[in-house]
Structure formats: C-alpha cells, structure tokens
Amino acid sequence: REGEEEIDIEIEGENLAYVIYTSGSTGSPKGVMNTHRGITNRLLWMQERYQLNCEDRVLQKTPLSFDVSVWELFWPLIVGARLVMAKPGGHKDTDYLVKTIAGRGITTIHFVPSMLQAFLEEENLDTCKSLKRVICSGEVLSPRLQNRFFACMAAELHNLYGPTEAAIDVTFWQCDREDKRRTVPIGKPITNTEILLLCPDLNLVPTGVAGQLHIGGQGVARGYLNRPDLTAEKFIPDAFGKEPGARIYDTGDLARLLDDGNIEYLGRSDHQIKLRGYRIEVSEIEQVLMEHPGVKEAVVVLREFGEDDKRLIAYFVTDDRQAPTADELQGFLASRLPEYMMPWTIVRLESLPLTTSGKLDRSALPAPADPDSRKNGAPVAPRSPVEEIIASIWSEVLEVEKVGVTDDYFALGGHSLKATRIMSRLRKAFQVELPLSVLFERPTVAGLAEEITLASHSIRASEIPPIEHISRDGGIPLSFAQQRIWMLDQLNPGNPVYNILLAVELTGILKAEALERSINEIIRRHEVLRTRFETVEGHPVQVIMPQLALELVVEELRAPDASGIEKEIERLTIEEAHKGFDLSTGPLIRARLLSLSGQEHVFLIAMHHIISDGWSQEIFFREMAALYSAFCAGEPSPLPEPPFQYADYAHWQRVWLTDDVMTEQIDYWRQQLKGIPPPITLSPSRPRPELPGYKGASQSLSLDAEASAPLKALAGREGATMFMVVLAAFKSSLYCHTGQEDIVVGTNFANRNRVEIEGLIGLFLNQAVLRTDLSGNPTFRQILRRVREAVLGAILHEELPFEQVIDELRIKRDLSQGLLFQIKVDYQQISFSPPDIADLILTPMNIDTGMAKFDLSVLMVDAYDGFSISFVYNRELFEEETILEMLDGFERVLKIVGANSDQTLNQLARLVEQEQRKQRIQKRRERKAATLRSLKTIKRRRLITPEPAQ
Numbered sequence: 001r002e003g004e005e006e007i008d009i010e011i012e013g014e015n016l017a018y019v020i021y022t023s024g025s026t027g028s029p030k031g032v033m034n035t036h037r038g039i040t041n042r043l044l045w046m047q048e049r050y051q052l053n054c055e056d057r058v059l060q061k062t063p064l065s066f067d068v069s070v071w072e073l074f075w076p077l078i079v080g081a082r083l084v085m086a087k088p089g090g091h092k093d094t095d096y097l098v099k100t101i102a103g104r105g106i107t108t109i110h111f112v113p114s115m116l117q118a119f120l121e122e123e124n125l126d127t128c129k130s131l132k133r134v135i136c137s138g139e140v141l142s143p144r145l146q147n148r149f150f151a152c153m154a155a156e157l158h159n160l161y162g163p164t165e166a167a168i169d170v171t172f173w174q175c176d177r178e179d180k181r182r183t184v185p186i187g188k189p190i191t192n193t194e195i196l197l198l199c200p201d202l203n204l205v206p207t208g209v210a211g212q213l214h215i216g217g218q219g220v221a222r223g224y225l226n227r228p229d230l231t232a233e234k235f236i237p238d239a240f241g242k243e244p245g246a247r248i249y250d251t252g253d254l255a256r257l258l259d260d261g262n263i264e265y266l267g268r269s270d271h272q273i274k275l276r277g278y279r280i281e282v283s284e285i286e287q288v289l290m291e292h293p294g295v296k297e298a299v300v301v302l303r304e305f306g307e308d309d310k311r312l313i314a315y316f317v318t319d320d321r322q323a324p325t326a327d328e329l330q331g332f333l334a335s336r337l338p339e340y341m342m343p344w345t346i347v348r349l350e351s352l353p354l355t356t357s358g359k360l361d362r363s364a365l366p367a368p369a370d371p372d373s374r375k376n377g378a379p380v381a382p383r384s385p386v387e388e389i390i391a392s393i394w395s396e397v398l399e400v401e402k403v404g405v406t407d408d409y410f411a412l413g414g415h416s417l418k419a420t421r422i423m424s425r426l427r428k429a430f431q432v433e434l435p436l437s438v439l440f441e442r443p444t445v446a447g448l449a450e451e452i453t454l455a456s457h458s459i460r461a462s463e464i465p466p467i468e469h470i471s472r473d474g475g476i477p478l479s480f481a482q483q484r485i486w487m488l489d490q491l492n493p494g495n496p497v498y499n500i501l502l503a504v505e506l507t508g509i510l511k512a513e514a515l516e517r518s519i520n521e522i523i524r525r526h527e528v529l530r531t532r533f534e535t536v537e538g539h540p541v542q543v544i545m546p547q548l549a550l551e552l553v554v555e556e557l558r559a560p561d562a563s564g565i566e567k568e569i570e571r572l573t574i575e576e577a578h579k580g581f582d583l584s585t586g587p588l589i590r591a592r593l594l595s596l597s598g599q600e601h602v603f604l605i606a607m608h609h610i611i612s613d614g615w616s617q618e619i620f621f622r623e624m625a626a627l628y629s630a631f632c633a634g635e636p637s638p639l640p641e642p643p644f645q646y647a648d649y650a651h652w653q654r655v656w657l658t659d660d661v662m663t664e665q666i667d668y669w670r671q672q673l674k675g676i677p678p679p680i681t682l683s684p685s686r687p688r689p690e691l692p693g694y695k696g697a698s699q700s701l702s703l704d705a706e707a708s709a710p711l712k713a714l715a716g717r718e719g720a721t722m723f724m725v726v727l728a729a730f731k732s733s734l735y736c737h738t739g740q741e742d743i744v745v746g747t748n749f750a751n752r753n754r755v756e757i758e759g760l761i762g763l764f765l766n767q768a769v770l771r772t773d774l775s776g777n778p779t780f781r782q783i784l785r786r787v788r789e790a791v792l793g794a795i796l797h798e799e800l801p802f803e804q805v806i807d808e809l810r811i812k813r814d815l816s817q818g819l820l821f822q823i824k825v826d827y828q829q830i831s832f833s834p835p836d837i838a839d840l841i842l843t844p845m846n847i848d849t850g851m852a853k854f855d856l857s858v859l860m861v862d863a864y865d866g867f868s869i870s871f872v873y874n875r876e877l878f879e880e881e882t883i884l885e886m887l888d889g890f891e892r893v894l895k896i897v898g899a900n901s902d903q904t905l906n907q908l909a910r911l912v913e914q915e916q917r918k919q920r921i922q923k924r925r926e927r928k929a930a931t932l933r934s935l936k937t938i939k940r941r942r943l944i945t946p947e948p949a950q
Helices: 036-050 068-079 094-104 115-121 143-152 226-232 281-290 326-334 385-398 417-431 435-440 445-457 480-491 512-525 560-576 612-632 646-656 660-672 705-717 722-738 780-795 803-808 880-899 904-946
Strands: 014-021 031-035 057-060 082-085 110-111 131-136 154-161 170-172 191-196 210-218 236-237 249-256 263-268 272-275 277-279 296-308 309-318 345-348 497-506 529-536 541-545 551-555 589-597 600-609 698-703 744-750 766-773 823-828 840-844 856-860 864-872
Touching: 014 541, 031 036, 036 068, 057 068, 068 082, 094 115, 094 417, 110 115, 110 296, 115 131, 115 143, 115 417, 143 154, 170 277, 170 560, 210 660, 226 236, 226 249, 249 780, 249 864, 263 385, 263 803, 272 445, 272 840, 277 281, 281 309, 281 326, 296 551, 309 880, 326 345, 385 417, 385 445, 385 705, 385 722, 417 780, 435 445, 480 497, 480 541, 480 766, 480 803, 497 560, 497 612, 512 589, 512 612, 541 646, 560 589, 560 600, 612 880, 660 780, 660 803, 660 856, 698 880, 705 864, 722 766, 722 780, 722 823, 722 856, 722 864, 722 880, 722 904, 744 780, 780 904, 864 880
Parallel strands: 057 082, 057 110, 110 131, 131 154, 309 345, 551 589, 744 823, 823 856
Antiparallel strands: 014 031, 154 170, 191 210, 210 249, 236 249, 249 263, 272 277, 296 309, 497 600, 497 840, 529 541, 589 600, 698 864, 744 766, 856 864
16 A cells, blocks of 8 residues: 555565555555565566567556556566656656657556546547557456547557456456457466356356356465455365365456356456455445444445446435434545545435345445535536636536536545546646646635636736725726727717617516615615716726616506507617717616516616626626515615725726736737738628618527537537537638638637626626637647637636737727627627516516627527527628528538537538538529419419400
C-alpha cells in the first residue's frame, strides 16, 4: 500500500522476492508472500512471449504498491530495454501519458481497463505512433472498450489475468480486431502454470461449465504473512499435481473453459470485488458501518450503471433511537476508509430482504435513487458558458442528466479515475493546465469555473480589487457598456431599437395598488432604474434621482370579440415598444397594465437598454413576485438590501480595467481580428439604404427533444456547449449559402463573472466578435473545435469593452451598417419564465416589435424540452423567400451533423444543395400543377356558361 514501510523477510533460508499488501485497510493488511521463483518464471515467460529488445521503451507508471510495477521494473532491465519512470501521480494524468509516450518513444505500457478508457478519450492519440503493445489487467476488459481501442490505436492489445497471490499474471490473451465475441477471454495459462476449474466438491468441471478458478504451478505464493488461518483457507493441497506438498490457490473467481481451449472469466463466487484496479472485501466496509452506534445491520454490494461504470452501494438498517443520516454515515466512513472503498451512496432500509430460508437476498436490494433525486432542491443551472461546459462534461462522464453548479463531484458518483477523464476533457476544452488535485480541492462546477478563469488569465483572485461603495457626490462615470449605448443614442436620439419590452399575461385576481407599490419598491432598491444621463463638459455622467414614483398606467380594453381584443393588445404592445426614451431627462422605465376583464390582464414593462439587460429582467420579475405576495398579505418587503449598486460596479470597472489589465485583453483581440474581412455578404434582395430604418420581420424553426438530443450528446462528447454546437452549424450553413470561409459574427456575453453583481439590475453584457476560419475543408467536429476555441477566447477576454476594440482597431464608423459584423447570434439557456405570484398565473408573451438592429439576428433558445431558433431580418434588405431558404439550409445542417459529425464542410454543402434543389423542383411542380388545375377550372366554367339570349 502507499506509505507502507519496506519489509525484508527470510523464511527457512529462502528469500522472498517481495511482500505485496492486497487492497484492504481496516484491520491488518494481508501481505502476500511471493517467491523469487514465481516472479522469475513470470518474467521469463513474458520475454519469451513478447520478445522485448534493446529498441523498446517501457513506461513504469504503476505505483510500487501494486504488483504490476514488478514486471514494469524488471522486464526491461533483464533484456537491456529502456526503462522510463513516470513522474509521481503521472499514472492518473492521461494528458501527461500521451505526451510521455510521444516524447519518449514508449513502445510498451500497462493499463487497468478503467484507466485505458480515460486514456482513449485524449485528443492527440495519433501522436502515440511508437506504441507497439498495450497490456491490460486488473479488471474485466469489455468488448466495447476493446473495440474502441482498435478504433483509436494501431498497437497490439493484450488481456492478462492473475491475482497477486500468483506472481502477478497467470493467463494471457491477444485481442483480435476482427473478433466479435460477447466477452474478451482471459486466454490460456502462462508457462509452468496450471489453471483448474473445479466444482464445490473440488472435482474438475467439463468444458463449457462454470467452475471456481484455482491456480497451481511455480507462480503460487507461499501464503499470507502472519495469517496461517487465511493461508489454509485459500491455499489448499493440490490433489491433481505430481509434486509432493504442492498447493493450489482458490481465487474465488468463476470461469469456464471454451471449446478452443481458452478461458472465459465469469465473475466472483464470493463477495470480494475488483473495482478500478483495487481488490475490495465488501465485508470490511460492512464491518466499519456496523461500528457506528446507530447502525443495526449493513450490507454493501457492487452495482453496474453501465458496461464500464460500477459503483459501491451501501444499505443499512438503523435503531430508531439513534438514526444517522446518509451524509453522517458518509462522513463516518470517510474518516476510516480510503477513497476507493467509499460507497457511492448509502440507502436506509426498514429491514434487509431475506430469502425463504432466512438468508440475505442480495438480488432483492432496491436500486438506489437517481443522483438528481438525492439533491436538496433542483440543481442550480450554469450561469456562464464556462460553467455550462464543465457541467456538460460532468454530465457526460458521470452519466447524470442534470448537473448543478453547486453539486459535489463525489456525491454524483465521481471517483479518481473519472476525475482523470474529466480533467483531460477540461484541459482540451479550455487549453489550461490544471493539476488533478484541483478537482478534489474545488469539487463543484462553480469552484472549477473560478479556477479555470483565473488560470486562463494568469492572475490570482487576490489581485482583483473588491467592489466598494463610492460617493454619490459629483458626476458618476458610465460603465463601458453604458457609454456605447449612450454614443449610439447621440447619433439617433430616442431610437426605440434599444428599448427592452416584456409582456406578461396575468390571470387571476389582481391588486393593481400592490403591483404598483412593488414596481416602485424595485425602483427604490436599484438606483440604476432612477438614473438619467447628462452631459458635463462634453462627457456623459450618471445622475441618480433621489426618488422616483412611477405611475402604473391602467387601460380598459373593449372590443366586440376576442379577435378584436388580440389586435388591440398587439397594437398597444408595438406602440409601447416604439415609444422612445430621453436619456437626459428620464425616467427610463415605464409600466402599463392592459385590463381585458376582471381576471385577465396584460402587464407591459419597458426599459431602455442603458439601464437593463436580459439577466436584469429575470431579477425584476423575481423581486416583483416576492414583493407583490408580501404586500398583498400586508407584510413588509422580504428582500435584503443589495450590497452594492450599479454605480459602484461602473466605478470598479474603470479602476479594474487599468492599462496593464487592458493591454493583455487588447493584445488578444488585435491578434484575433487581424486582417478581418468586411461584413459577410448575404446576397441582399435590395440595396442597403444610407440610414437604417430598422424595419424587421422574423421566421422560426423548432427542434423537439428527440431531434436536439444528438446535438446535446455531441456537445458533451466534445466538451462544448449547445451554443457552440449550434453556432458551428450556423457558420457551416453560412458557408453553404455564401461560399465564404472567414466567417465573422457578433454575440453578447452576460459578463456577470462576480458574485457581488449577480443580483443587480443594470447593463452588464458586452458584445464580442466570434471569428472562425473554415478553410481546408474541415470536418464538422473540427469546425466545432475551432468555434469552441473562439468562444472560449472571447469569454476569457470579455472584460474589454466593445468600444475599446473598435477604437483600438481604428474601425471607420458607417451609419448604414454595424461595425465588424452584420450578423448577431444570441443564446438563451431557457426561455424567460416569470415566477409564480400569489393568486396569479403568469404567462410570458412572444412579442414581434417589427424592428431589426442588424441585417440578421439569430436567437437560439434551449428550453430543455426542445430547441427553437428565430431569424430576425432586415425587411429593407431581404425578401422573405431568401430568409426561408437560409433557415431551411440551417435546419438541414443541424440534422446532418447530429447524425454524423465527421461530415466535411464540402460534403455538407453538397447535401444541403441537393436537398434544396429537390425542394425547388418540387415547388415548381406544385406551382405548375396549381396552374393546370386553375386552367382546367376556367375551361370547365366556359363549357357550362349559357349562351347569351338572342
């Protein structure tokens, strides 16, 4: 075991090669006494079989507490091959192993199957060309893992079997790429070794019949150190051998002999298990559980959650007087057991299930609850793309449907080997070097996201100044985002395109006075909602009004029928959306209530973008729900005062983004946008006007949960977000439509990367440019990786305001179109859903304001039960037919890459063009058929027309 002192033992003059302690840690460890003869036989067989030579390089990576380390050390040394020693902990770092194999020319390496699975997830396996042979042992090698190995590697794969009690390995099997067996055999015995398959009365079983596997021959150990009782139980006399006094070892494993002479492993006959390379006696875990005063009975079993996913489950019966919780028992075990012996979950039972004979019925033990159901409340959804990627990776590796940002990695079934797979994917996704220990120190999505962000910036949290309260005397500077909006308003004062409007249907008994009071309490709580913007000496400043009493305008709607009511609601909603704000006088928020009947209302809230964003709208309605419910009940506000205000943030941002910090950000964007092409051309139907009129229309498509599932699975496999997958598909469809390879689009980032500002209303988001090179006919997976790199780079450099990017690149401003991009892509994790309010049902309304800020805006909404995409386009430039064709091409790309992500860009373009050509031909046929039907109708009418009177 790790940390065990070295022990030199001599028994009757015969030196032992080594004493290895089998996995187990509660009482005295079981030391296995192996002989020089056994290990020598093992090494000589290995050399005869695999013919290592002086050109080979063997990587010694197994910790010295494991028996495999013996042959890793001595085999290359006895034949003059190169022995390469891995760094401490390197056996758990798959990225390090790939680099070591490639850099040191490793030809031979050993893997426990579960570690091989993590290794095969590395991206640069093609660099491991030197690898000749991979040897697996320690666990069952599944056919799926075998096939995956051959799909990724050109090396040989060997499956060896053997316990520590028989000098490491006793059978061998070389895997075959073409072999389609349902299990991977453990093969035939090595030299000077005998395998006996016996029935309980110790007679040989026939071929094809399961028997208990016993081992005889030179490799059998002397027994267990200082355990004569256990030695006598497991090392029994060899009734079949010719050597006097010889013993055979009872492995406790079940196997059967196949017709071709090879052996098939079937599992354990007792309750000892092999998990992630560790041999575990579940009785030891049960014994520790029983030591807790509140546990009356306990049983531990191994359950399979997938072919390569096995977990320990503990069950206990408690004394009601001292009933411990599962969490208490986990803590109790953690102080007494190593990590690999910890149960994944602990389940309380009223009693243990028994058979009719009164014995424990392990097969009747109930399945444990799903990890999601063990959480306190619903998981907290990811709040940033970084958290979303981490949660996606956890979901894929841990096979948990939903992962919250505060969920504990180990509580979700994580362990050290899966940690290796996760850290490998995180390195690939974020291009940062993080030690494996980080996951153990910060075992939540939120904790890892913070570590990744800091590592990407090469800064420490202590270097970021805290947000502090500032004086409200004098002019308060605008935030960088506010400054950008203010400048745009100066060019076109009162432009309604920067209005934010939400419309919500309220069904139930409404108290308008409580609603108005709630709105004004929110305005009091958030200074930014009572802020206006003045110009002082040519510079804009924030002016916070001491108080603002907003009047809720209530209008009674009357119409002869429901259709008339709907038209009136649409008219008033568009009217509200198109009504401008005066930034210098304020207020920059309006509220309007349309009353349809005693229990039907439509609530409209309009704000200028300079004081709000999408995140702020959710905060507004969440606070309104809490305040309205309290005020209706005659109670005071239940909300705590915000710790800071938006003005404090704006000042902090100016202090934080000093020249030193901005230099690193500017350098990134200067390199990213070097040689940026003109805005992408979408073949507009009409010439671009000198000044935009912002006249817009929209078209949409929806993908149900079944259609979007392959895309979400692809995101999980590639360490990407759904936004990245859909953006990669959209850029591919743009190539299909335009033929351009350098694709530039814009997007918004929430830019709420500090806890202090999560609950503040205000304008925090920042625009960013996402540029992707599609040259070289890449596969879609390659495109996705390029998009992922661009998105993550933008996220990690999102602090630099968009205006600073424009100024740095000296972009010439053109009032007829946007800067750097004409296509905007935005993403929402879920569609906005207001919280419930007392006695009211809230239903958000879709609003088409008839305005378009860009040539084309793409809104992607992931609503869990499906995915919707809306194209908002400029009607002054495009015909509806052009947009519909683009939308159709986009949908086809999504379906194609969901089925096969290895399609190349040119293949995608051909498939899309073929489908659209078929569609155009079909439409022409339909139009022709409609014309013929019309002509026939006219002809029939002429035939039956009566002759005019004479």
